[in-house]
Amino acid sequence: MRKALLSPEGILVVLIAVVSAYLSVATQGFATVQNMFDLLNNQSVNIIFAVGLVVVLVSGGIDISFSVAASVVQYVVISYLLTIDGGNWAIAALLTCVVGISLGLLNALLIHRFRIVSIIVTIGTFNLFFGLLMYLSGGRSIYSIPDWLYSRIPVFSYELERGSATLYLPVLVMAVMVVLTGFILSRTGLGRQIYGFGSNPDAAKRSGVNVAFVQAFAYGWLGLCAGIAGLMQAHIVREVVPNALYGRELDILAAVVLGGAVLGGGRGTVTGAVLGVMLLALIQNGLNLLGISPFVFKVVVGVIILSAITVRNLDRLLPKLSSVNGKGEADA
Amino acid sequence: MTDYALKAENITQKFGAFSALKNVSFDLKVGEVHCLAGENGCGKSTLIKVINGVHRPEPGARIGFGSGQSAGHITPSDAKRNGVHVIWQDLAVFPDLTVAENITFDSFVASPLKPVGSRDRKRRVNEIIARLDIDLDPDELVGNLSIAKRQLVAICRVLDADAKIIFMDEPTASLTRKETESLLRIVRRLSAAGISVVFVSHRLAEVLDVCERVTVLRDGNLVGTYPTEGMSQKKLSKLMTGMDVHEEPRGPQTFGETAIEVKGLTRRGEFADVSFAVRRGEILGLTGLMGSGRTEIALTLFGMNKADAGQILLEGKPVSFGSNKDAIAAGIAYVSEDRLNLGLIQNQSIINNTAITVLDDLADPPVFLAPSRLSQLCTSWIARLKTKVSDPRLPVSVLSGGNQQRIVLAKWLATNPKVLILDAPTVGVDVGAKAGIFEIVRDLAATGMSIILISDEASEIHTHADRCLILRNGRIHQQLDPADVDEEKLEELINA
Ligand SMILES: Nc1ncnc2c1ncn2[C@@H]1O[C@H](COP(=O)(O)OP(=O)(O)OP(=O)(O)O)[C@@H](O)[C@H]1O
Ligand SMILES: [Mg+2]
16 A cells, blocks of 8 residues: 555655645636546647657657657648548548558667667657658648548537536547557556566567567557547647647656656556646646646646656665665765 | 487687687587586676577587577577576566566567466466575565575576576575575476576586586687586686686784774664774674675665764774765775676776776876876776786676676775775686685785675685674674684584
8 A cells, every 4th residue: 555655656646636625625617527528638639648658668768759740640641631532530540540650660760770869869850850841831730621620529428507518539539548558568468578678678688579579669659649649639629730739748758757657768657647647737727727827837847847756766865765785876 | 309408519709809709519418407617707608698699609600409490590589489598697687577577577578469467477476486485575676676686586587487498697696595505406306307407606516516517618618518426626626717726724914903993883674783893904704694784784884874873983083974985085995795786887898997986086187087097097907806808998798797896896996995895705706716806805905904804605704804703683693713613613603
């Protein structure tokens, strides 16, 4: 029990409970079904990004190109569909997956084949994707999106006194991606291989782990998630703005790290990533309802991340708590 | 079909211009326990890596298995398919996975799509732990374990696999006597079940006890393969080193004034009321079972842990260390038992690893480090400690285990300490090098350095310590002069 509470997920659950309790008392609009549903609808895209990113982080890599990759997918798919009379959900979904996975595999190829560090590769592809997109599109947004993408698809409604609160398609898609990714990471042999590879790549190689495949899977899966998130985002905002997702990668990275993933690999969970996104979303929502400047949000995010990481490392900083002698770093 | 489980012929392995193995042949019978012996850096681990497909040997090699498969080189999955499993010397474990997941990791690789059922896994793991009669928590993260326990995890891992051939690269290096004994029992049982075991150890008594044949390598050359029957430790070490190795007991010495004194040192949960003094030129043996507080006391003397009570006096003056930095500045050096993690920065060059403790002193004028001074320092220590290094600019990780241990020693000796704490300094070090290291230690003592030698090998303490403290449950149980007892008696006292 104590162990569960001290895990990154446990701490996040406690924090979320505390923040929610405070906001329910301090604000009018927070503890309403409408607000909760809005939060879920709005955060579904971020959560899809986050569960993809957590796979890459667990494998010991990092990717900062995924949010502009999502913009590329949006733009390519929608512009193509507009040239063939709009298409439909099925064609769009298929194209999205193909383009998204391809962009992810490009990262994996560069990282694995040419032995370049993932941060460098994805800084490169981040600029490449974004530069090409802005150059070729001329920075023009697409406002006239196909009808099937324009109309909201409700998946669940809750009757209120006045009107009703509704969850839309992106929430369902998000749920599917969360469950699927969670299952792969925590319940399959492949998932354990990803943790093992992130934890000790050499040992994984010697154990016969197919390193090329593990990396292709991790970056390909993030590419897939990015593509899907891109399509959902276009559906929610009903337009395609090429630079709309620019900069989103750092917010997602922050949330995922808050959820317990570490940059060295081997650690992180889907639950943690989801909770990380939700905590930051709740705080943003709360500050909004309290009428506080959005810049304060940035400050709060910074403080939360720094303190969360510090608390998590406390057991390593206090030698007394560590059961094994010499776990602290010996240096000179 | 033959009764050979493995036949490797004409193996030559080059790293750049350096040949780690020269035309070596090796065969293994079904159900045999076979020892690979040789000095540090002679190529034992390299041979294991070639047979497991980690390295690709020069053309002309032939590696064949009992299954009939035979090729010039193989891949790690070929090796797995032929039931070859390894306990790696550098313990290839996964720190972020649990003990149970580490032990059963191969099943994740074999069936990536199969859901990982945890109940069956736990049962299997508990069974193995019970078989080995050891203390391991299946749910603990391996990253939180000591090296000795990680070693046990690596052992359990090959026991879980459906192995035909098991390579054990120094599996006993950090085990206690009891754990070693149960491992040797398991090895015999495996062999009886038709599984071949290749055993690497620098503890020759162990080798002669458990193995049927021994293959000796020297500087990458095959010396020969011999039956262990009728082989003595002395003869084996001569085959390994090409020299007669013998160590004289130290005999009575005269010492200077007290260099370090400890009064009533206590750290809750680790040790209590420990008092002793070491004079200049004296070698004090500190011994006891694992968990008796040996290493914990050393870490406190070295400023890495704070004492709850008691006093440390250095040359008569009370000192208190905020960190190991203060301890180093005061003239205390600590050679850690865990060289892989604490002793060395694996991906840094041998030069940098040697110089890291004395960077400030080498900088002249301040802040500016001349590369030539670094390499001078490094070359002089390599020569003094007779370390086998092909190029000091290579990362320290390419060195063989025993040579890494010498670099750790060099790094601390470079600080020119007043008090040198050696924690299991000869773990994984070959017989010749052990003698070499102790020769150096004695020379250091002769220059007036005080030495605290932590070891659970009775023979080491017996031959080299001037005085010996036996710890039990964190307290000093007995103090004695090793000359007053014989080695067997000392062994008994330590393990009682
Ligand atoms: N990747 C590498 N690059 C360069 N040199 C290497 C590499 N791996 C091993 N060597 C060198 O090959 C030689 C044999 O090393 P190996 O690890 O096989 O020794 P060993 O017999 O296992 O010794 P020990 O008993 O100390 O473990 C050493 O001199 C080592 O420095
Ligand atoms: Mg070795």
